[in-house]
Amino acid sequence: MQDRIAHRLHDFDSGKIRQAFELAKEIPNQIDLSIGFPEENTPEEVKQAGITAIQQNHTTYLPTNGLAELRQSIAQKLAAENNIRSSAEDITVTPGLTTAILLCYLAILNPGDEIILPQPMFPPYYELTKLAGAVPVPLETFPDFQLSAELIARKITEKTKAIVINSPNNPTGAVYDEDELRKIAGLAKQHGIIIISDEIYEYFSFDKPHFSIGSIYEGTITLNGFSKAYAMTGWRVGYICAPPDIVEAINQLQQYIVFSTSSIAQYAAVKALETPPIYLTDKYKQKRDLAVSTLSDVFPEIHGGQGAFYLFLKLPDGLEDIKVVNQLSHSGVIVLPGSAFCGRTDYIRISFAGDMDALRTGLERLKESIAALLRNSP
Numbered sequence: 001m002q003d004r005i006a007h008r009l010h011d012f013d014s015g016k017i018r019q020a021f022e023l024a025k026e027i028p029n030q031i032d033l034s035i036g037f038p039e040e041n042t043p044e045e046v047k048q049a050g051i052t053a054i055q056q057n058h059t060t061y062l063p064t065n066g067l068a069e070l071r072q073s074i075a076q077k078l079a080a081e082n083n084i085r086s087s088a089e090d091i092t093v094t095p096g097l098t099t100a101i102l103l104c105y106l107a108i109l110n111p112g113d114e115i116i117l118p119q120p121m122f123p124p125y126y127e128l129t130k131l132a133g134a135v136p137v138p139l140e141t142f143p144d145f146q147l148s149a150e151l152i153a154r155k156i157t158e159k160t161k162a163i164v165i166n167s168p169n170n171p172t173g174a175v176y177d178e179d180e181l182r183k184i185a186g187l188a189k190q191h192g193i194i195i196i197s198d199e200i201y202e203y204f205s206f207d208k209p210h211f212s213i214g215s216i217y218e219g220t221i222t223l224n225g226f227s228k229a230y231a232m233t234g235w236r237v238g239y240i241c242a243p244p245d246i247v248e249a250i251n252q253l254q255q256y257i258v259f260s261t262s263s264i265a266q267y268a269a270v271k272a273l274e275t276p277p278i279y280l281t282d283k284y285k286q287k288r289d290l291a292v293s294t295l296s297d298v299f300p301e302i303h304g305g306q307g308a309f310y311l312f313l314k315l316p317d318g319l320e321d322i323k324v325v326n327q328l329s330h331s332g333v334i335v336l337p338g339s340a341f342c343g344r345t346d347y348i349r350i351s352f353a354g355d356m357d358a359l360r361t362g363l364e365r366l367k368e369s370i371a372a373l374l375r376n377s378p
Helices: 016-027 044-055 067-080 097-108 122-130 149-155 180-191 244-257 263-272 283-293 321-332 356-375
Strands: 089-093 114-119 137-141 160-165 194-198 220-225 238-241 301-304 310-315 347-351
Touching: 044 263, 067 089, 067 238, 067 263, 089 097, 089 244, 097 122, 097 220, 097 238, 097 244, 114 122, 114 149, 122 137, 137 149, 149 180, 160 180, 180 194, 180 263, 283 310, 283 356, 321 347, 321 356
Parallel strands: 114 137, 114 160, 160 194, 194 220
Antiparallel strands: 089 238, 220 238, 301 310, 310 347
């Protein structure tokens, strides 16, 4: 019998992330330290804007590139906060950021093109590259998880089309220095490489200011959205700001792939941009500091926490991530294996985004479970 599943999915892998969600549903009284969203609820005025959109029957199709008012507001936001000069026509609204990544890839990557992907990485960067028929080129940033122009230069070939930059970073929590990003921009310009800059965690930068590389390099595709800054993960609103020819290509693709993003969510997003982001730097720094101080006795290395709301934890010698994840689930703690983000099995990722009381309980369970594993290991 002929294989019913397309060959492009033979090496496609989303299982390790989905497994965490399944564990979270199955384990009673669990503390979920895998979650990638803030504890806060969507602001009331934003929710009301969505309700008002429904009541006023703003429930029909919108233009493929998004509500004009929203795109204009995004352009103003990028100019004021990121120093990225753009017009509403340089922006397209997408149903979430993962869709934006796929649209970018399909718009710019030909089969055989190479795209440099710093590791560890948000898994869709890698898997969607393969889906687009391009070649992912992993770039290890171990042991400090900082990206540099020098590292990138070693991976550039005549087939290099793009590089993905994610700062603040998921999963490591690293934030890249402005000086280094300027060097990377110069390197990209020298080789004619497109930069895809994922800035969804821009407001969660704790120890140094966030810097948008698109403010200095016109060959940048800037990705962002409303999920983290406004606690709107379920609303699914992201956006792309890119050079005109790339935006036009993305709009053509989006027309046939998703047609348009939810009208209700877009009207809510307009209100979000009139509302202060939900992030509370001091609050999330306190959570980070609690996590680091609680876990420092059992983990030999704790990385990240400069931004986003993740820590990338080096496991003690002899422990493997999948086994640790499974064991922790039986203790009522859900975390993600490091191998979901890179080729290594000696790390796990935790999120400190949740409620402080639940976080404190989860961290103690995590600490006790790792200590028990160490006591029982050969």
